[in-house]
Structures are given as C-alpha cells and as structure tokens.
Amino acid sequence: MRYGHKYVFLLPGLLVLIAILIFPVIFTVRLSLSGWNSYNPGLDFVGIKNYVRLFTSDPRFWEAFSRLAFFSLTTVFLQYILGFGLALLVWRDVLFKRFFRVLFLIPMMTTPVIMTVIWKTVFHESLGPVNDFLSMFGLTPLWLSDPMLSKVTVIIVEVWQWTPFMFLLLLAGLLSLPKEAFLAASIDGAGPLRKFIYVTFPLMAPISIGAIIIRLIEASKIMDTIYVLTSGGPGTSTETTSFYIFIKGLREFQMGYSAAMSFTYLIVMILSLTVIVNILIRVFIGRND
Amino acid sequence: MKRITVAITSMLVGVTAAGIAAGDKWSDQFPHIKNTGDIAGECSYESMSQKDYSGQTLTINTHAVPVMGEPTALHAEQFSALTGAEVNVIHTPAGDLYSKAMIPFQAGQAPYDIVFGFSNFIRDWMAYLEPVPEYYVNMRQMQDVTKSHIDVASWDGTMMQFPIDGDRHYLKYRKDVIDNPELQAKYLAETGNELRVPQTWKEYAEIAAYFNGWDWDGDGELEYGSAEVMKKDDLMYAAFFSRSVAYAKNPATPGGFFFDLDTMTPLINSPGFVEALTDWVEAVNYVPPGGINFSLGDEINSFGGGQALFSFSWDDAFVAAMEDGSAIKNKVGVAPLPGADRVWNRETGAWDETYNQAPYIVWGWAAAVAKKSKNHELAFDYLCFFSNDANHQADIAIGRFGVNPFKKSDFVPDIYIERQGWDQQIAEEYTETLMDMEEKSTNRVFPLRVPGVFEFTSAVATGTSKALAGQLSPQEALDEVAAEWEAIIERVGVDNVREAYAVGVALEDNLR
Numbered sequence: 125m126r127y128g129h130k131y132v133f134l135l136p137g138l139l140v141l142i143a144i145l146i147f148p149v150i151f152t153v154r155l156s157l158s159g160w161n162s163y164n165p166g167l168d169f170v171g172i173k174n175y176v177r178l179f180t181s182d183p184r185f186w187e188a189f190s191r192l193a194f195f196s197l198t199t200v201f202l203q204y205i206l207g208f209g210l211a212l213l214v215w216r217d218v219l220f221k222r223f224f225r226v227l228f229l230i231p232m233m234t235t236p237v238i239m240t241v242i243w244k245t246v247f248h249e250s251l252g253p254v255n256d257f258l259s260m261f262g263l264t265p266l267w268l269s270d271p272m273l274s275k276v277t278v279i280i281v282e283v284w285q286w287t288p289f290m291f292l293l294l295l296a297g298l299l300s301l302p303k304e305a306f307l308a309a310s311i312d313g314a315g316p317l318r319k320f321i322y323v324t325f326p327l328m329a330p331i332s333i334g335a336i337i338i339r340l341i342e343a344s345k346i347m348d349t350i351y352v353l354t355s356g357g358p359g360t361s362t363e364t365t366s367f368y369i370f371i372k373g374l375r376e377f378q379m380g381y382s383a384a385m386s387f388t389y390l391i392v393m394i395l396s397l398t399v400i401v402n403i404l405i406r407v408f409i410g411r412n413d
Numbered sequence: 414m415k416r417i418t419v420a421i422t423s424m425l426v427g428v429t430a431a432g433i434a435a436g437d438k439w440s441d442q443f444p445h446i447k448n449t450g451d452i453a454g455e456c457s458y459e460s461m462s463q464k465d466y467s468g469q470t471l472t473i474n475t476h477a478v479p480v481m482g483e484p485t486a487l488h489a490e491q492f493s494a495l496t497g498a499e500v501n502v503i504h505t506p507a508g509d510l511y512s513k514a515m516i517p518f519q520a521g522q523a524p525y526d527i528v529f530g531f532s533n534f535i536r537d538w539m540a541y542l543e544p545v546p547e548y549y550v551n552m553r554q555m556q557d558v559t560k561s562h563i564d565v566a567s568w569d570g571t572m573m574q575f576p577i578d579g580d581r582h583y584l585k586y587r588k589d590v591i592d593n594p595e596l597q598a599k600y601l602a603e604t605g606n607e608l609r610v611p612q613t614w615k616e617y618a619e620i621a622a623y624f625n626g627w628d629w630d631g632d633g634e635l636e637y638g639s640a641e642v643m644k645k646d647d648l649m650y651a652a653f654f655s656r657s658v659a660y661a662k663n664p665a666t667p668g669g670f671f672f673d674l675d676t677m678t679p680l681i682n683s684p685g686f687v688e689a690l691t692d693w694v695e696a697v698n699y700v701p702p703g704g705i706n707f708s709l710g711d712e713i714n715s716f717g718g719g720q721a722l723f724s725f726s727w728d729d730a731f732v733a734a735m736e737d738g739s740a741i742k743n744k745v746g747v748a749p750l751p752g753a754d755r756v757w758n759r760e761t762g763a764w765d766e767t768y769n770q771a772p773y774i775v776w777g778w779a780a781a782v783a784k785k786s787k788n789h790e791l792a793f794d795y796l797c798f799f800s801n802d803a804n805h806q807a808d809i810a811i812g813r814f815g816v817n818p819f820k821k822s823d824f825v826p827d828i829y830i831e832r833q834g835w836d837q838q839i840a841e842e843y844t845e846t847l848m849d850m851e852e853k854s855t856n857r858v859f860p861l862r863v864p865g866v867f868e869f870t871s872a873v874a875t876g877t878s879k880a881l882a883g884q885l886s887p888q889e890a891l892d893e894v895a896a897e898w899e900a901i902i903e904r905v906g907v908d909n910v911r912e913a914y915a916v917g918v919a920l921e922d923n924l925r
Contacts, residue, residue, distance in 0.1 A: 267703070269882075357706065
C-alpha cells in the first residue's frame, strides 16, 4: 500500500512554518546583504559589506552585546533565586496561600511599558518619591543618571517585573514533585535544609534549567524597559543590543545594516544559549546529556 | 513697497481685530473658537461649510495625544462636521512617525493621505510628498506665515509641507528672580557681577551655578539653575546645537554651519562646538538632580513647575509656566539664546574676539500630503482648515497642543494680554523676541535637512551623551561624531549630502 498521500496532510503545517519562521529569516538574510536605507530604498546587493562594517568598525554593537550579557545573566540569576524562594514559601500550607500566589504574579500581569513609566517616576531623582524619602537622610542617589547606578535601576525593574514568571514555573514544578522522595527523606531523619539540598533541588533541576533558559531568551530581548527608563543612557551605559538595533533600524532607517546586526545577534544567541544549556546541565544535574 | 507694508499692516490689524471680536454662530457650534469666533479666510469655518466631501475618507497619521495629536483629532472632528468627510486619525509615538510613514512610502503604498512629522524629515520624505498647490501657497492665510517658516516648510523654493506650527529655541528665565532688587544686590555683593538676563553662555553658567540648590523663591523647596533636554534621545542634539550656534555660527564665514560646503568636512568637532560641549558638560553641575536624564517633558515640568531658574528649547516650557493655574504665571521672561564673547572662524583657524549671537530656527511639527494619496484636495483643505486663523489662535493658547506661533499676526502682544492674561511687559518681550528671531536676525541657523538626517543627529546624540556622562572628553566625543559623520557622508554620497545641504546654507547665507 502506498502512503505517499500522507505528506499532503503535512503541507498546511509546513506552509505555515515557512510563512512565519523560514521566510522572515531568509528575508532578513537577504535584507542584510542590501544597502536599504532612507535615501536608497530597495533590495540592491552590496555583498557582505554590512557584515564587514559590523565586525570591523562598530565597537558600539559589541559593547551593547557585553552589556546585554551582563543584564541577562544578572537579572535571570536574581529572578531564579527570588522566584525559587517565593515558590518555596507558598508551596507548603501557609496562611493565605492562594492570596500570596496571586499577589506574587501581579507584576508579570501588568504592562511592562506602563510599569516602567511608573518606575521611572518612582526613581526620578528630583521629583520621585524614593529620593524624596532618602533625602531625609541626606541621600539623593542618581538612579537614572549615574552610569553605574542606572544599570542597577534597570536590573531592579527587570527583576521586579519578571520574577513572578520564574515563581510561576518553579511553583508548578514544586507542586508536581512526587511525594515519595520527601517521605523517604523524612523517614531517614533529613531536616528541611537537607531535604532541599538532596531532594527538592535535584528534582527541580530539569524545570530550573527550562525556566532559566526561557527567561534568558526573553531577557536578551530587553527593549521596553531600556527605551522608557534611560533611552540607553546616560551616554551608552545601559544600551543593549536590541535597543541599538532599534535605533539603527527604525530611528536611522538603516534597514540593511540593522538586518545584518539582527542576523548576527541571532547566530550569537543560538551559540551562547547552546553553551549555557550545557553548563546548566553540568551544574544542576552533574552530567552532560 | 509702501503699498505692501500698508497691506500687511491692514491684514495684521484685521486678523487681530477679528480675533478680539465676539463669538458668532460658528463658535456656538464649535466652542474651541469661542474667543474669536470664525475669522474670514479661504479655509475658515464658513468657507469649509460650503464644501461637500460626503462619501470621501481621509486618513491621517499624527502624533500621540496630546501634543499635536489632540488638535489633529479635534480639527478632524470639526472638519468632518463641516464637510461631511470621514476622517480617520491614527496616533503614533514621536519616535515612530518617521518610519511609520517611510516604510509605506518606500513600498509604494499610501495608507495615509496626510503624514505628520518633524520639519527636518523634508529631504527624506520629499520624493513621496505632493507639493502644496499654488492656490494654497498664494492665499491670504499663507501670506501671514513668517518667511522663516515658509523656508522651513519649503525645499529650494517649493513648499512641500503645510505650515501648521512654528518652532525656535530661546531662553526662558524666572523674571521674579532676575528682576528682583534684593536678589540683584545679594548677587552683586557675593559675586561682584550684575544680575541680569545672561548675554553669554558663560554668564548663563555663572548665574545658574549661583542659584543652584537653594530655595531662592521661598516656597520651601530647593530650586536649581537650569532645566535642559539632556536625555540621550532624538531631541538632545537640538539642545546641543542651541548651545553651539553662538560659538560656531560666524557671520563672517558663510558657507555652512554643520559642514564646510566646499569640502563637506564636518565642522562638528571644531573649537566652537567643542567649547559649547565643554559648557554643556559643566551644566551637569547646575541642573536638578537627575537632570542629565531630562527629556523634553521633564524640562517642561521642571521649568514650568518652578524648579529651575533658566531653560531653553521649544516654547512648551514657557507656555506651561504661563498657563492659568501655574504657580509662576507672569513670573517668567523670554530672551534670545545667550551669545558668546568669541566665535570660531574656520577660515583663519582662530577665534574672533567679538560678541556673537545666533537664533536657531529649530525644526518643529510639520504635516504634508502623500503624493500617492487619491484625496489631494480634501487633504490640503483639511490642513488649511487646521491652521486657519480661528483654529490657530485657539490652539496656540493651549500648551499641551504643541502648536506655537509662526504667523506674523501671532506676534501681537494684545493677543496674549487680552486672551491669556499675560502681563503686558512679558507679552511684549515674548512677541519681540520671537519676531526678531524670525524676521530680523541675519545670523540665523536652520536645522540640518540632508538625506539620512537621523543618522547625523543620532550620532550627535550619542557623542554628546557620552561627554555628559563622563565617558569621553568633549573633544574626544565630537571627534567620534565627526568620524561617524564622515562615514555617513561616504555611505550617502558626498554629492547627495552637499546638494541637499546647499539648500539650507542658501537660506542662511541669503539673510546677509
């Protein structure tokens, strides 16, 4: 019996895949080989000129990349620690458990741009409530205008906004853990700390890795917080890759060059995340498979 | 000549008198113009009511509410009621106005009949715009527009954008401080200098630094020296140019402010600009805490809210300060941008030790009709109605609308005294300062309007922002900007940039 017709049933899915995934990537690659900009519209062919420019005369892109790595790793690490802590708090039977579970999710359910505007007002150095309070103690930190402190402010906002996501995934993981392992540990006389180190944490490893990777992917696209809070400033101290690509693409309308940056970014991210996944498996599970 | 003068004077008096007149049947229906009633003209309420655009649809891409977005929507509603046209208004954030129009332009589509943007988009957009027809260019309403803003809206003599707004940077100051005899005596005793409206940027810095960080108006709050747009975005470069014109726009050396037109060498890292950036870096010490991160909105709130002694940029901060309900209404003054005691001469390669001052006719809001639109007449009628005398006079009284004076009839003090409750002296100071900048100065600087203008201005924002943040010295920062400008010129083509820049230079040099 011939089953060739079965491929016809795959066709709709394949077409959708090509339309929403393959075509944009191919088009980005083609665009990156053109000089499309505000004064030269169209898909002309300039070869790898944009890539040569990116790799030889644009240190700002790579500086933005290193800043992105710093922000992503720092915020996701903090989100994981806090998210895990909060999930552990409401995992067991505590008073108002349901209330706290919903409460911890609120930051994630708000609109990032709106919340960043509110944070910007909160951290406003001369008109905001934080410095209004701190000024009573003679302190007026420059939350948004000091090159170092502005990074901290971005991290605070990101951690506040996205820790609930980590909390949600880790709580779901905790609730799905088998009870037998904990019963066995209790019979063996393990206390809460030992149970966490030898039972909870290892059992949570696969979920932890998944949650961290998902957040790393999302954190590496950080844009709205930077856009609203600092515009990448002061100077270029909070400028990340996505914000820089946005400036070159949609502000300066260098479409060809921004496509080259986007494609390079995609490749670097795929390579980086592959390495990070392997490292996380070694750290959490202790083997590489 | 005499006949023209008499005609213009009659027109101004007529417009003003009409403005002061009581309301009419149109103001009953449209309360927005209750102060003036309808004012006769080609695009008045009466004239538009004679048109019938029933069944036609106009689509407009404009800025977000309220600045420019609110008047666009309001006048769309009025226009629709008068003509029967259906008008769809789409609101877009400022940073996306350029690309939202440019993408369909380049794709050969016309989703919008009218596009709002900044006047310095003109070179990049002009290939996709319909020139303003002769009928509108020659009508009485247009004759009232100042020459500066006719120039800003035109490209090499052809009007491409319909004038709807006028912008320039000027100095705003707290009159209750600068004119206060007690504070004048205190300042003199402690510094040995006279307290007055600053004539130079150095004097501006001295006064601002003196009045920084203490409660000089007795309201229980700390006040600061200056509020400026310093946030790294697409507006801070304009603030930098305002600080640069005095040092770098030398009336003795025509042929370019941003570039040497002959060689197309960027002048952005010449000593005049470096001096201005050095001043600006010093200004970080006398702005409110966090002032280095102030956007235009922050500047408006800071100066308009009484937090700062000085401010300079668009009209908005001054209008906010003078609105009803403001704690500092009638306590603020207006003056030309400060000058400098010396100006760089690029031909001699030395400083000319002479006082220099130059107005900066900065870009402002502009609106234009898409060439591919199928509703040209409808679209131009809408823009003409938007800026008719009755709407315009009502719009300029509302700070959040972002519509500022650009008509000769706007520079009549009585408008502000009688309708907005301004003190006579402030109204006279305001209108004289603006009119002198618009019509009298022969050392004006017009905005950069070349292909890829955003690449040039973005480079300035990045470089100056690095200097303000202490990442680079002023010279290093501007050297970096100059290198970036050279790279942009190479990409765009030196002849393309020169050809476009020559149009702007001609506007400046023809004033001489």
